[in-house]
Amino acid sequence: MQKSIRFFLALALFGGIAAGLAAGGGKEDKNSGGVSKNLVVYSNTSEDFMSQLIPAFESKYGVKVEVISASGGELMNRLTAEKDNPIADVLIGGGKSLLQNSKDLFEPYHSPEAAFIEEVAQDPDNYFTGFEFTTHVLLVNRNVVGNIKIESYADLLQPQLAKKVVFGNAAKSNSAFSHLGQILDGFAIAEGKRYESDSGWSYVEKLLKHGIMLESSGNIHKSVADGEYGVALTWEAPSVTYMKDGAKHLEIVYPRECLYFAPSTVQIVKGGANPQNARLFVDFVISEEMQGAMGTTTSSRPVRKNAALASYFKPYSDIERIVGKNHMDYPEEWIIQNTKRIQAQFNDLMTRVLQ
Structure with a gap:
């Protein structure tokens, strides 16, 4: 009898969890991550690159990306205003010299792909990850x-x-x-x-x-x-x-x-709703796949070491x-x-x- 009770209690508990997941619509738990299939990106970088990056990321990870493009100043004003309830998960564009005084808005993250980018594009504190060089x-x-x-x-x-x-x-x-x-x-x-x-x-x-x-x-x-x-x-x-x-x-x-090669950076917004997808996005931006595509098909110069460059770039x-x-x-x-x-x-x- 006790075994039967334990079985039905376990079944009820499992059913409650399943119902909860269904009711939650797949929203990500900020602590555990991985459930959400959404990502919000604030962008201040070239449409040329973004038009390739976003479809490729969505296809690879099954994540729906919403991109909001604006000037760097406008996006920083939005991030500051939204600090207590962030809308964005990622900011792509800008650079450490421009964002250093606002790093309380961002979450440190050291991508495993960072080992393959030029040292000048890396941030020792891991707030800012270079993804393209601007010269x-x-x-x-x-x-x-x-x-x-x-x-x-x-x-x-x-x-x-x-x-x-x-x-x-x-x-x-x-x-x-x-x-x-x-x-x-x-x-x-x-x-x-x-x-x-x-x-x-x-x-x-x-x-x-x-x-x-x-x-x-x-x-x-x-x-x-x-x-x-x-x-x-x-x-x-x-x-x-x-x-x-x-x-x-x-x-x-x-x-x-x-001649300076100043890295434009990608950074994770602190308190964003989809941190796991944000980390995947940073990894993907500086991956061999996307850095190679950047250097051979767009007007942006990649930061990854030995990335291929099209003939229209000076080596x-x-x-x-x-x-x-x-x-x-x-x-x-x-x-x-x-x-x-x-x-x-x-x-x-x-x-x-x-x-």
Whole structure:
């Protein structure tokens, strides 16, 4: 009799658990993970890459991904407002230097795939995982400038290029600020120093007088591609897109003075509803499969060591011959500590020169 009672109690308990799972609709237990088939991703990265990444992830893991795309600032405002009840599970885009002061919004995670990415793309504290490199280049329209030699920032001050060089506002634009960092560090390196020098600031003053400042980062590369100007201080991804599309009149120049490969990062949102799927997503983004696809079919440069690159990318070995090993020596901590001061100094200089 007691055996029968125990059997029916066990059966009732099992039935209750099954009913509970059915009623719960497969929602994930934040502690155990693994049940949910959903993931919410906030994205501030290229649609080119995301259009491949999301379908591949959904197909491999059977997870339905909702992507919400916006500017980095807007997404950070949302994450801050939603801190006590997060909507997102993952933020893809941005970087440690931009997100360092908000890392309380994120959950540390060390992916087993991180061992295969470049060291500069890794975070010792595991809050930020690099997935693509962003580097800042010169986009040259040869139909506008002809055969003028352009290999460096210094070459942009040639008299023939007056008012044909366009750049952004380094006090507002991340892309323009990255160029400013490369310029200041490049001129310092030439003097046997690092990060900043008076000669670098002197060059910036001359460039402000010599070139044209535009407010929109997107308009900068487009205006050169369309032939309105001759040289753009822009970033690699849109420049490579023109190459992919067969633009024979354009040339990408990697400036000799200095070139940073700054990692854009993916991070797990603290308190998100689907932490297990978020970890799977981070693993997948830097997997051999997706990093290979990134380097051979998109305009984004992968961070995984020895990842294949399409012919429209300049190989790292060629870049190293141009700028030396400084192209991987991204001074992230120095940038984090000095961004506000550098932006303020640039703003003062710009106001004085352009008023």
